[in-house]
Amino acid sequence: MVTARLCALLLLAVSFATGGAARAEDGYRLWLRHAPVADAAQQTPGSVTLSGSDSPTALLARDELTRALSELYPHGAAGGGTPILLRRVTDPAMRDGAFRIAPAERGVAIIAASDTGLLYGAFALLRELGQGKAIGAIRLDEAPAYTLRMLNHWDNPDGHVERGYAGRSIFDWWHLPGYVDARMTDYARANASIGINGVVINNVNARAMMLEPRYIAKVKALADTFRPWGIRVYVSARFSAPRDIGGLKTADPLDPAVRAWWKAKADEIYTAIPDFGGFLVKANSEGQPGPQDYGRSHADGANMLAEAIGERGTVIWRAFVYAAENKEDRAKQAFTEFQPLDGKFAKNVVVQVKNGPIDFQPREPFHPLFGAMPRTQLAMELQITKEYLGFASHLAFLGPLFEEALGADTGRGGSVAETVTVIAGVANTGSDRNWTGSHFDQANWYAFGRLAWNPKLPSDQIAREWAAQTFSRDTAFLNAVVPMMMSSRAAVVDYMTPLGLAHVMGTGHHYGPAPWVSDLARPEWNPVYYHRADRAGIGFDRTPTGSNALAQYAPDVAKRLLADEELLLWFRHVSWDHRLKNGNTLWEELPRRYDRGVAAVARMGATWATLAPHVDTQRHRAVADFLRVQADEAQWWRDASLAYWSAVSGRALPAGHAAPRHPLSWYQAQRFPEAPGE
Structure with a gap:
């Protein structure tokens, strides 16, 4: 018998399929257009x-x-x-x-x-x-490769989305639980269509009030809406909640009163939401409270929460940790803290590890923790929102990045995909009508879901599926747009962070180039920490003569990574005259890479212009406009970066490469207080 609530849900689902018929090609229907x-x-x-x-x-x-x-x-x-x-x-x-x-x-x-x-x-x-x-x-x-395939939302209760480039949060906390926007059903339907079955609905930099009764009622309203679509709800929990809202003087995970508080809170939540997924926790990272505040380990904190939840759900404990007082190479800190804890986490704890050892860079080696904790459940955390890849305004299809990370051989029992049990992605959705800020960013949401379902799917197949359903199934269109998508991430790497450079983005907002920044309070927040450019050369030495981060990988893998010139400056500090395999010196190759990236964006714009007959006018114009923005910003990245490298090295650009359009001081003076997502 169809209940009244189900009838309402079905009507809401119809609103997705027919919603805004006058705006049918504004991107709202995603890959579910059914042309x-x-x-x-x-x-x-x-x-x-x-x-x-x-x-x-x-x-x-x-x-x-x-x-x-x-x-x-x-x-x-x-x-x-x-x-x-x-x-x-x-x-x-x-x-x-x-x-x-x-x-x-x-x-x-x-x-x-x-x-x-x-x-x-x-x-x-x-x-x-x-x-x-x-x-x-x-x-x-x-059959799905992983039991849990989840999105992590960095959404805050006030509607702001950290690292969100598609408008405000889709979760209307103010009107919940009395009013559930129809968009919530549309969102759940889109996730179900690509096999996503878990959603963390609030920021990992969590606020304790998310565990208060009034918010549990709001979470319940979302859980009830998502449930028919096969989606369980998770909440990011603030570790200090027993002290912040529970009236206790401590949040020590070994304190009996603290353990009792969390057990009671879990019982309260499960009474309201019997299929509640569990907690995601960011602890002792970037100023967040955690068990180390009390001299306890990450395992102590995670296991305390796991005991409170029991077999009803899962504790997902993030391994993204680094501390200002820790002088160790930031790329090593997560491995140093977590690998010795292998086998000490409860069976319903999953340690969530970012795909690379720094922070969602355009290109990174895979995280050395993958394969190094065989007695611990690990999750791979990917970033769908493009914090370091041009926000929503740059076309960068992330399927190849995801595929590269999942397929990396750990040297310790298989690929990364074979050593994890959960796949998580930082969501890129927002209140913009097209959900993701730009039309092609929808492809990254889609690619994440498809690879979380089957990590062996080729990226070009995923791109073709998405493009056919989203724009046109015409063969001529697909034969042009799929190669454009497949080369787009490599283009961004070229004009932003070629040859293993990393974290050279602007301070705070992470918008635009700023390799010169050196005055931030914490060393590892400064781009100069990562590139270490000087008169003699450039790059971070992570070999035995430097931080020896390379030793955290299996020996055969370490050799392969060290030989990979795409990661040259990630692992080595080399002379500007270092000779690459193609015969160029590093100083000759750097501008060639930057110019190659700029040229690739120009080709994308030219290709898209030819595809107007296959795409509705509104969406074609929007994509074309963003490609023009990307072309301008790729040139900016190229010019600002080369101006700085030239100044640091004391070298003029090699013959055949145009000088930057402005002096270095002009680029250094740029400020962007309105940049989104900070």
């Missing part, structure tokens, strides 16, 4: 039948198919078309979320042993049809 198939294949889908379940989730799967098929094939199918059977079965061999799509006696069947499997199967079928494939040719047998 009509112009030349329908001989086998066209027909009616949808559901059997084996009448749960809210199963009904959403049925209605999602029915509605989407009416959009893909608005004129129906001759003779009624090929029936689609949604069938919930009992099959212990099928994991939660797994599904099969195969021919059936009277049509095509989507078979699953769970209701979420039916939902994922429905979206998978639509994804194939949305690329123009004939229903009779579709054969899929899939």
Whole structure:
């Protein structure tokens, strides 16, 4: 029986599919546009039948198919078309979320042993049809690679989003729980379509008030909305909450009163939200409170929370730690603190590790903790919002970055993807009508979900899927736009941080180049800490003659990383006259890389201009405008960086490379108090 609440949810889902018909091409519908198939294949889908379940989730799967098929094939199918059977079965061999799509006696069947499997199967079928494939040719047998595939929102209760470049937060905390915006259902539907099943709804720099009863009621309203879409809600918890809002004098994880407070708080939350996912915690990092404040370890803190939650949920403990008083190379600190704790975390604790050892740089080596903690559950944390890759205004498809990180060989038991149990991504959604600030940034949300489901998917396949569903399935369009997407991240690396440079962005807001900054309170906040450029050369020595961060990797991996010229300046301080494999000196190669990046952006703009016949005017113009912004800012990055390197090295630019448009002092004088996301 369909409840009144489910009817409301279904109506809200319809609002996504039909919402703002007058603005149908403003990007709101993401990759779920279901543009009509112009030349329908001989086998066209027909009616949808559901059997084996009448749960809210199963009904959403049925209605999602029915509605989407009416959009893909608005004129129906001759003779009624090929029936689609949604069938919930009992099959212990099928994991939660797994599904099969195969021919059936009277049509095509989507078979699953769970209701979420039916939902994922429905979206998978639509994804194939949305690329123009004939229903009779579709054969899929899939299961998610990871049990938990989650987004981390850095959203604050006041609506500001830290490192958010798509407007204000999508979570309207002020009006919750009485009013739940329809956008919440649209958001959950989009996540379900790419297999995301967990959402941390507040910033890791958490406020204790998120655990107060009035906020638990707000979280419950979101959990109730997300639940039919197979999504569990998580909350970032402030470690000092027992002291901040609990009336205790301490937050010591070994104090019995503190442990009792957290147990009572967990019970309170689970009473309101029985399927509450658990806590995400940032502790003893960037000024956040944590167990080390009391002489305890990260394991002591995490295990205290794990005990409070019990088997009901998960504690996700971030390994992003570094301290001003710690003189050790920042790239080494997380490994130094966490690796000795391997095997000491409770079974319902997951240690969440950023993909690289610094902080979401355009290019980094994989984090050495991957593979080095075999007795601990690890999560890989990726950043979907592009804090260091040009915000939402630069086109940088992150599929290759994600694929590169997941596929890296740890030398300790397989690839990174094979050594983690959870995939997490820092969300890039916001209140902008197109959700992500720019249309192509939607592709990074999509790519994250697809790779969290299957880390072996090739990035170019993901790009093609997304582009076909989002813009056009025309072969000429796809053959032009997919290579453009696939080369875009490499272009950003070239004009921002070539050859292993890192963290040379502006202070605080991280907008634009500022390799000259050297006056910040903490050494590791200064770009000069990372590049160490001087008259003799440039780069951070992480070999045995320097910080020896290289030793944190398996020996064979360390050799490979040291030989990789794309990471040259990450691991070595070399002379400006250092000779590269292509025969160029470093000083000859640096401007070549910067110029290559600038030229690549120009080519993207030219390519996009030719694709106007394939894309609606509104979105084509928006992308073209952003590509012009990117071209200007790529030139700025190139000029400011080379002006500084030239001044530090005392060398003129090599012949054939244009001088910067302004003197170095002009670039150093630029200020951006209005930069978003700080």
